[in-house]
Every structure is written in structure tokens, then in C-alpha cells.
Amino acid sequence: MSAPRLLVIQPDPFAPLGPLGDWLTEAGASLDLRMMPDDPLPTSLDEYEAVVVLGGGANAEQDEKHPWLASVRTLLTQAVEQDRTTLCVCLGAQLLAVASGGRVTTGHDGPEVGPALVAKKDAAWIDPLFADLPLMQDVLQFHSDEIAQLPPNAVLLASSPRYPHQAFRLGRRVYAIQFHIETTPEIVRRWAANTRSKAEAVRHAALDDETLTRVHADIAETWRPFAHRFVDLAAGRLAPVQAPPSLPIADG
Template sequence: MTTTDLPGDRPFVLLATRAEDRPADEEYELFLRFTGLPPERLRRIRLERDPLPALDLDEVSGILVGGSPFNASDPPERKSAVQRRVEAEMAALVDDVVARDLPFLGACYGVGTLGTHLGAPIDGTFAEPISVVDVTLTEAGRADPLAAGLPPTFSAFVGHKEAISALPPEAVLLGSSPTCSVQMLRLGSHVYATQFHPELDVDGIVTRIHAYAEYGYFAPDELDLTLAAVRRAPVTEPSRMLRTFVERYAR
């Protein structure tokens, strides 16, 4: 199926929170490339810049969420006014999304937003340095339509200071890695989140490594080690999920 063959004309929405223009623009381009969507069918909203506008969820095909420098588990006094606003807007939106079981796929930051909705513990227990890890699908993950075409274990890019440390019973675990127990989850039938980044290729993650070198993801003298870590294995499979998501939910 090509982009011109997708049913309907309702756009997907990409919620973004990166303040730096280069990684923000590159993130959008990566989502366009891996979903196969034309720009007119992927509406980007930069929440770090502007308040979330009113969204008529009946008029969208689905919602995608990119990664973020924000951490849900940061103490309130360390959160900026922008972060607090974004979290409040995302919380209200996710409540509505989950109630509707609206197609939703959150990458990395999506785990924090869904975990907060669930009241799950989110902390540094399963933090992972910027690297490539092996994600293994659970039995439920192997049967899930979003994972169609993925091998049982695949390499993926990660880099996060927090993660869900105990999955609530209403969520379905779809994938894990040796160093992070919740790499992919589903709520209801159509609401998904991944701790790994399905939208990244190696050039994209290298851009982020340089852009966020002073954000505490690695020590100042570990830049070269971190760049080497994301090249330890080819990452080719996770991006398939984005195309599958679009083909499944375009309307």
C-alpha cells in the first residue's frame, strides 16, 4: 500500500516537545519517512512552543507522540512551567484517548504519559543509557497486529532516565529487554507505547546525542563511547511499526 492508497483523508497528529529545532525537525522527517505519510496527513504540534489546541478526536486517524527531554518522575520543583503545562495537557488528552480507545502510539515519552494515566510507578529502576538493546516480544506481543512482520527479538534504540517499574494489570506487556522490563505495552485494543524509539535511524540518534550531550544521559567524557554504542548493531525492524500503525488506522 502506498500513501495514495491509504483510506480516508483524516490526518494523524504528532505531538512533539523538543525545543531544539534540528532534532525536532529531524524527528518530524523521520516520522514522515517511516509512516509513509505526506506532510498534509501528519500534523505536527510542538507543545513546548504552544499550548495544545483543541483537537476534534473524531476527525483524526490517530495520535503519535515523539520522545522528550521531559521526565515524568522529576520532582515538581524541578519541572519548568512549560513541562507542567505539557504534562497537564497530555494527561487530559490521554484520559480521553484511553476512554475512546483511540489509536495512539507514544515513543519513549508515551510510556511516561500512559504510565502516569495508569498510576504506574515511574522511576530510574530500569533506566537505559543511549544504546542499542535487544527487545523480545512476549506471547501477546507476537500476536499483536502492530508487531506484524517483526521478528521475536529485534534491535532497537533506547536512551531514557526513567521507565515503568511495575506494569499495572490493566495494561498488556508486549515487549521487554534484558535491562528494561517494559519496552512495549498496550491499553485496550488500540493504545500503545514503546520505551524504545521506533522512529529513529542511526543518523537521527546521532543528532540527538549531540543535541542533548549536556542533559545528563551520559558523562561529558563518554561522547565517543555513546556514539559507538548506537552503532554496535544494525537497527532495521522497529520502524515497521509506524507504517503498520498508519496502514491499520488511516480513515
Template sequence: MRITVIEHEPEAGLGYLGEWLGLACDVVRPYLGEEIPARPADGLIVLGGAAAAWEDERSPWQPAARDLLRRAVEEGTPTLAVCLGAQLLTMACGGTVERGSNGLEVGAREVVALPAAGDDRLLAGVGTAVAIQYHQDAMTRLPDGAVPLMTGAQYTNQAYRLGEAAWAVQFHPEATPEIFASWTAESDLDVAEELNAEVKAAESALVATWRPVAEAFAEVIRVRGDQSQRTRCL
């Protein structure tokens, strides 16, 4: 089992996920000129980045990323789309992403599970949790058929499931405190040190919450792979 990973910039890599997934990851770095594949491997992860989901002139590989996400949804490929990745998935499948009306959401912030998360293969059992946030754009209209899974005080759409096995999360389950600190170091935030300390203090809670989610995503990939192999054998 292998996972295709789209990394939009070197500062926004797999982080915790590289350790938690337990599966081989083929990282594609289009900012270095690497070509986004026409179809993913056994699973797909699309990570975050500083560009807006509509800023194709800034990140000219984004149309290919949206095509890849759309195809993954159509084919039922297990997909985890994170922050910008979630916004690209939203746009690719007919939803709307806009500059957020409630400003920058940043730091360790609370997200709350919605009723549909109760039997979700990834988010069941999460309940109310802390997550790392760093975004100013928002998914204001989800694609048709999307199942909202998590919400928050500043922005409503924090996680949803689309199709058989695609999940979009506005927050950053992959981000370590060190990754987050690298983001604030490049910002002009007056409260960067306070935010870094806030995230560091939440580290144990972040790991306890999001590691099982990553492991559950890896299990979805394994199960689908086993099912596909049995089908081919038949």
C-alpha cells in the same frame, strides 16, 4: 486521515515516522506556545523528550498531554506513545513511572517480543530486534489492563498495548542515526562516539524492523477511519 503529533522539543521530532506513516501529520509544538488539543485527530503520536513524565514544572504542558492520551485510550483512537510519551501514557492511565534503578539505557539495544506480541497488530513478527534507547526513567507498574508486548535486559517494560488501539514503546522507533547523534552531542557521555557508530551500524536493521510497525500503525488508523465513516453513513 490525519495524525495529531505532540512534539516536546525540536531535537525529538518524527524522524523516520514522517516518511513511513504515509498520512498527514499535524505537529503540535507546545514548547513554542502551541496549545495541545482537547482531542486528537484520527490518530495520535506523542514523542519523547528530556523531561521526566512527572516534571510538569519543567514542561507545563504535560498535564494536557496526559489528558489527551487518557481521552485517546478511552475513545479508542489509535495511539503510539514513544519514550516520554509512553511514560506519560502510563501515568495518565494509572501506572507508575520512576527514575530507573538500572541507570541510563542508551544506544542500539536488544528488545525481545513477549508471547502476546505474536498476534499484535503492530508487533507481530518482530521477535528479537535492535532498537534505539535513550532514557533513564522506567515504567515500573503498567496501567490496569495493559498487555506487555516487549521486554529487555536492562528494563523489563519495553512495550505494551492498552485498550483497543493504544501502544506504548519505551524505545525510539522514530530516531534516525542523525537524531541519535544530536542527543549524544548534548550529553556528557564519554562513549558518545562509540554509541553513535553502534547506532549507525544498526541503521539497516532498524529500518527493516520498525518501518513495518509504523506502516501497521497507519493501517490501524485507516481501518478505524473507514469503519467510522461506514457507521456515519448507516
């Protein structure tokens, strides 16, 4: 398969696909972008090789204000059941967690904002998407909620001392990252200028122009190849993680 088709769900007009979209398309992907709440969502994933769900300002279970969240969670449930190549970012990761039996709550240590590092866990070293990442990866944090409990059978791939559930995998092809890799300095500055719930955290974050420019260059260096590997996984050019061997059933 030369050009896998990706369904991209954007929950928030102020949280665009950004450079991640460029990295996906330059790797050969075809993108079908659906912007919430205006664009309809498909009822099945049969026409897509992969799914990407982006971040946004909603809470993962805020259905009374954003009824379309339930439809996104339904599609993510399908993705897990079908083991379809999937990448969920920030709110997307929280939606995946809730849809799969995990738990999302208000962050126990307050909002997490600004450039940060996350560390690979042991399972990441044998994961086809995460294995080639450095031990400590530059990311951009901007969230108030946390994934307090991972879904059953989730494999933790990246962590940090403050909020441990930074990246996880379900099955062999469904991935979630609590942090951002798709932002630009302009996007982050816009978020910082227009957020109230994270205002105190913003004041203490390193969001000056020089720092944002540097960290986004580091993010691109690390995560652009990751995005290429994601497309390769969707296209069948990269093998998914190997399933653990089945244990023999003891007789008697």
C-alpha cells in the same frame, strides 16, 4: 478511509519525528504536528484518527517546569477512553503510563543508552502491529527514567532483561514503546554530545558511526512496516486485536 489524520505531539525540539514521519506519510497518513511548548494542543481528539507522542528530555510528571505535560496526559487519557489508535514513544510512553495509572521512576539500573534488542512477549504474537516483528528487534535506547509499573490492564508486548517494560498496549489500539525507532545517526550523536545526565552511559555505549549506521538500517527494515501497519489500523484497513471473550456469569 484513505488518508487518516494523525495528531503528532513533539515534546522536545531535539527529538523530531525523523524517519517515522516519512514512514507514516508514505502509508497515506496526514500529519498535524504540534511542537511543545509553542504550539497549542487541541482540547479533544475528535478531528483525528490517531495520535503519536514523541520523546524528549522532560520527566513525565515535571509539570512545574513544563506545564504543558498535563495537557498531553489529558489527551492521552482521552485516547485510552476512546480506544483511539495511538503510538507513544519513550517520554510519550511514560506519559501514557502515568496518565493511565502506571508509575514512572528514575531507572533503577541507571540510564539505558545506545543500540539494543528487545524481545517479543507472548501477547505480541497475536497483536496486529507486533505479530510480524522478529522475535528480537533492533531499537535505540536513550532514557534515564523507567516505567516501573504498568497501568492496570496493560498488555506487555516487548521486554528486556534490564528494563522489562519496553512495549505495552492499552485497550485494542493504544500502544507505547519505551525505546526509539524514529532516530537517525545524526540525532543520536547530537543527544550524546549534549546530555549530562546520561554522560557515563554514553561513554560506554556503541555510538560510533559504523554501528549507528548499521543499526538504523536494521531499525528501518523492521519498523517501517510497523509504521505502515499503524496507519492501516488508524484507517480501518487493519483490524485491531480481538477483545477476549466475556465469561458467562455463574448463576448462584
